[in-house]
Amino acid sequence: MRxxxxxxxxxxxxxxxxxxxxxxxxxxxxxxxxxxxxxxINARGDIVGDYVDADDxxxxxxxxxxxxxxxxxxxxxxxxxxxINARGDIVGTVVDASSVAHGYLLRDGQFTQIDYPxxxxxxxxxxxNSGDITGSxxxxxxxxxxxxxxxxxxxxxxxPGSLSTGAFGAQDNGRLWVGEAQISPDVFRGFVRxxxxxxxxxxxxxxxxTVARWINQRGDIVGFFPDTHNEECAEEAPNHGFLLRDGEYxxxxxxxxxxxxxxxxxxxGVIVGRFDDRHGSTHGFKxxxxx
Numbered sequence: 001m002r003x004x005x006x007x008x009x010x011x012x013x014x015x016x017x018x019x020x021x022x023x024x025x026x027x028x029x030x031x032x033x034x035x036x037x038x039x040x041i042n043a044r045g046d047i048v049g050d051y052v053d054a055d056d057x058x059x060x061x062x063x064x065x066x067x068x069x070x071x072x073x074x075x076x077x078x079x080x081x082x083x084i085n086a087r088g089d090i091v092g093t094v095v096d097a098s099s100v101a102h103g104y105l106l107r108d109g110q111f112t113q114i115d116y117p118x119x120x121x122x123x124x125x126x127x128x129n130s131g132d133i134t135g136s137x138x139x140x141x142x143x144x145x146x147x148x149x150x151x152x153x154x155x156x157x158x159x160p161g162s163l164s165t166g167a168f169g170a171q172d173n174g175r176l177w178v179g180e181a182q183i184s185p186d187v188f189r190g191f192v193r194x195x196x197x198x199x200x201x202x203x204x205x206x207x208x209x210t211v212a213r214w215i216n217q218r219g220d221i222v223g224f225f226p227d228t229h230n231e232e233c234a235e236e237a238p239n240h241g242f243l244l245r246d247g248e249y250x251x252x253x254x255x256x257x258x259x260x261x262x263x264x265x266x267x268x269g270v271i272v273g274r275f276d277d278r279h280g281s282t283h284g285f286k287x288x289x290x291x
Contacts, residue, residue, distance in 0.1 A: 022291055023271075025254055028284030030061055030068055038063075038272035038284030040083040040090075040126070040214075040264045047272055048081035048090055049284050060092055073104055073111055081106075083126035083134075083169075083264070091124040091133055103135050116147055116154055124149075126169045126214065134167040134177065146179050159183075159191055159199050167193075169214040169264075178202075178212040178221055188233050190223050204242050204249055209233035212244075214264040220245045222252075222271055224261040241273055254285050262287075 030036045030051035038049040047063040051070075060081035062069040072079045078095035090106040091114075103114030103124030116122045116137035124135040133149040134157075146157030146167030157167045159181035167179040177193045181201070190202030190212025204210045204225040212223040221244040226237040241252035241262030253260045254275035262273040269289045276282050 022289060023252070023287035024290055026286045026288070027254075028063065028272075028286060030070070035282035036284045037274040037282065038263065038286065039081060039274075041266045041270060041272045041286070042084045042088070043086045043129075043266055043268070045266070045268075045270065046084055046088065047284075047286065048084045048092070049272075050080040050092075060090075062090065071106070073113075082124060085127045085131070086129045087131075089127055089131065091127045091135075093123040093125075093135075103133070105133065114149065123166075125166065128170050129172045130174070132170050132172075132174065134170050134179070136164075136166040148174075148177065150174070157193065159201075165191075168212065171215060171217055171219075176215055176219065178215045178223075180211045180213075180223075186233055190221070192221070202244065204240075204251075210242075213262065216265050216267045216269075218245075218267060218269075220265055220269065222262040222265045224263075224273075241271070243271070252287065254287075 028036055028038050033051035033053060036051040038047050040048045050058050050060050052058050058078045059070050059072055060079045073094040076094040076096055081090050081092040083091045092104055094102050094104055101121035101123055103122045105112045114122055114124050119137035120140050121138045124133055126134040136144050136146050138144045144164035146165045148155045158165045162181040162183055164182040167177055170177040175195050179191055180188050181191050182188055188209045188211055190210045192200045202210050202212050207225050210225045212221055215221045224239045224241045226233050226239055228237040239259050239261050241260045243250045243252055252262050257275040259276035262271050265271045271287045274282055274284055
């Protein structure tokens with residue numbers, strides 16, 4: 001299904017820069033939004049994400065060279081942007097008027113709907129520079145598995161023994177993929193899957209739950225983990241971002257924020273995500289390495 005893109009262009013109001021943990025942080029707020037999240041970044045530094053307007057409706061945006069472009073999938077009641085590649089192709093998730101989730105690809109101003117065959121719902125989370133798309137799909141019973149869509153062919157992704165699996169990022173050569181797996185009702189682990197199909201679980205040291213969201217061409221992995229020592233990954237628990245590089249974990253938090261999620265990293269090591277301020281409001285952010 002192909003549909004035409006509807007655009008709204010706005011300028012970025014640049015927030016003061018903050019320094020922490022060898023990063024320069026920039027807050028991202030879509031103008032007049034009540035919340036904003038930054039979910040994907042490409043090699044050029046273009047950022048995609050979503051925001052909630054004053055009527056509590058979620059829209060997608062592209063932030064390029066300081067200017068916001070807002071867009072919505074035609075007829076959808078919810079549009080979110082999750083990933084962008086170097087070409088500028090954008091993927092994400094929409095919800096239609098019947099409350100059914102679909103993935104989409106936005107390329108050259110045209111939308112293509114993405115639905116895993118036979119699924120009751122589909123979400124697209126990432127797209128690499130080869131055009132491979134990662135995401136998840138659910139069956140009629142609500143069981144979730146990941147997928148890789150390559151050259152028009154879907155490949156199912158499921159961590160053995162998991163209750164659910166979501167695939168979030170894939171390197172351009174398909175050598176490594178990352179995502180998350182629910183291994184019990186309240187416990188999640190990140191994972192890396194190699195080209196031969198072997199899985200390795202990811203766990204931030206000292207905590208029971210970890211979610212991996214993106215991998216760049218260097219092999220750097222980012223994600224987040226709940227700050228809880230119980231065997232439960234409660235949504236309301238404080239979250240911290242992380243970078244996994246060369247086998248070493250680095251915790252990443254937006255300065256003075258009680259809740260940070262790192263959601264993507266590009267090949268220059270620039271990361272994006274979301275944080276909550278001390279008043280509970282959600283903002284996007286970009287963090288640029290200072291070294």
